[in-house]
Amino acid sequence: MGDRDQALVEAMSTMEETEALEIATAMLDEGVDPLHVLRQCKQAMDIVGAKFEENVYFIPELVMAGEILEQITALAKPLIKEGQDEDEEKLGKVLIGTVHGDVHDIGKNIVTFMLDVNGFEVIDLGIDVSPQKFIDAIKESGTTVVGLSGFLTLAFDAMKDTVAAIDEAGLRDQVKIIVGGGQVNDRIRDYTGADAYGASATEAVARCKDWLGAAA
Ligand code: B12
Missing domain, CATH: 1.10.1240.10 (Methionine synthase domain)
Incomplete structure (x- = not known):
């Protein structure tokens, strides 16, 4: 350093x-x-x-x-x-939000921004987002990628509940789910039932490109 x-x-x-x-x-x-x-x-x-x-x-x-x-x-x-082409065709839709009970959003906002400048259409649901709100937004937008952000230990359960609710709503096969935020890791991804974990905004972008079929 x-x-x-x-x-x-x-x-x-x-x-x-x-x-x-x-x-x-x-x-x-x-x-x-x-x-x-x-x-x-x-x-x-x-x-x-x-x-x-x-x-x-x-x-x-x-x-x-x-x-x-x-x-x-x-x-x-x-x-x-700088240097990003505003008129570029969007690579696909990504839905993101900080899960229920958690209000930390600086990390999520960086992810949102990085996805946006890399050509994704990002729907940001904000903070303290209930599972139902995620479900409604998936239905409304037809998105195939969902990002769950959380910084509190409490958020692990909120993420797990959100993944379960998406499953119960019959939408689990339609979406890939990525989790991230301060203390989240691969073990937590396992616990929540999500498909992937991203440690940074850069990893989030790489994974979304992978899922949405864009060249990395
Ligand atoms: C700033 C901060 C706050 C601010 C948040 C402001 C805001 N608008 O976000 C405020 C003051 C509001 C706050 C409140 C609280 N906080 Co706070 N907070 C922090 C702090 C210091 C920094 C968090 C942050 O912004 N980090 C910077 C960003 C950039 O983090 P990042 O991890 O690098 O982000 C990257 C990745 O995580 C990833 N990423 C993020 N989201 C996603 C999503 C996806 C899908 C993917 C793939 C990747 C990804 O990409 C990001 C960019 O590269 C952390 C300490 C820490 N070490 O993080 C504590 C911390 C998270 N807070 C903590 C606590 C306890 C609280 C409070 C409960 C305190 C209280 N008693 O009220 C409340 C919680 C309120 C609530 N219900 O959420 C604890 C959590 C402990 C725990 N085990 O749960 C921490 C860890 C501090 C600590 N060590 O004790 N906090």
């Missing part, structure tokens, strides 16, 4: 908002890969999360860290979008 990467992680994880934004802006201005900048942000968020668990940080710090991350994401997005 370079000195500036380190400085960005340090500034974000200690809530030095102005400094964090300055460093991120300078990196992006100099042409550092925006995805690299976002990876440093994830590291900072992991530190914030760990400090929260240790009772060193509390809710205000989570909120503050989330706000800093959102601002940096907003700076990075237009640079990722």
Whole structure:
């Protein structure tokens, strides 16, 4: 990790908002890969999360860290979008949402954005999405790919319930389901009954391309 990467992680994880934004802006201005900048942000968020668990940080710090991350994401997005062809034909529809009981959406929003700039039509149902809402949206949109995001341990059950509800509604054979978000891993994918797990927005894009028959 370079000195500036380190400085960005340090500034974000200690809530030095102005400094964090300055460093991120300078990196992006100099042409550092925006995805690299976002990876440093994830590291900072992991530190914030760990400090929260240790009772060193509390809710205000989570909120503050989330706000800093959102601002940096907003700076990075237009640079990722550069060079994308707006008129390109869409590769297919992907439905995404943060599952019931969970309101974390920064990671999901990055996935949504990355799918969008890679040519997918993304229907984002937002946060705290009930299984029924997913079912209604699958029926309405005719989508064949569903992404479930969740950051809480509680979200594992919500994901499992959502997959089960999609099954009970008779729609399971029609859709591929991918899960992701902070603590989700392959073991959780197994638990939820989903088809795949994606650790990052890049993995989400690769899997959707695979499923929707587009060249990676
Ligand atoms: C910011 C934050 C918040 C903000 C969220 C703001 C927002 N708009 O999202 C706020 C303050 C609202 C918040 C609230 C809470 N939080 Co919080 N939060 C965090 C924190 C610090 C960062 C999360 C984040 O945005 N990360 C950055 C993004 C970019 O994450 P990412 O993982 O890199 O995202 C990538 C992948 O996950 C993947 N991905 C994401 N979604 C999807 C979906 C699919 C389909 C795919 C394929 C991939 C994919 O792609 C993303 C981009 O590459 C985490 C700590 C952490 N280590 O993550 C805790 C954390 C998630 N929160 C936690 C907790 C406990 C809470 C609260 C319960 C606190 C409380 N007592 O009220 C509430 C929950 C409210 C609720 N009902 O949901 C715990 C969860 C613990 C647990 N085991 O459940 C964590 C882990 C902190 C901790 N270590 O204790 N939180």
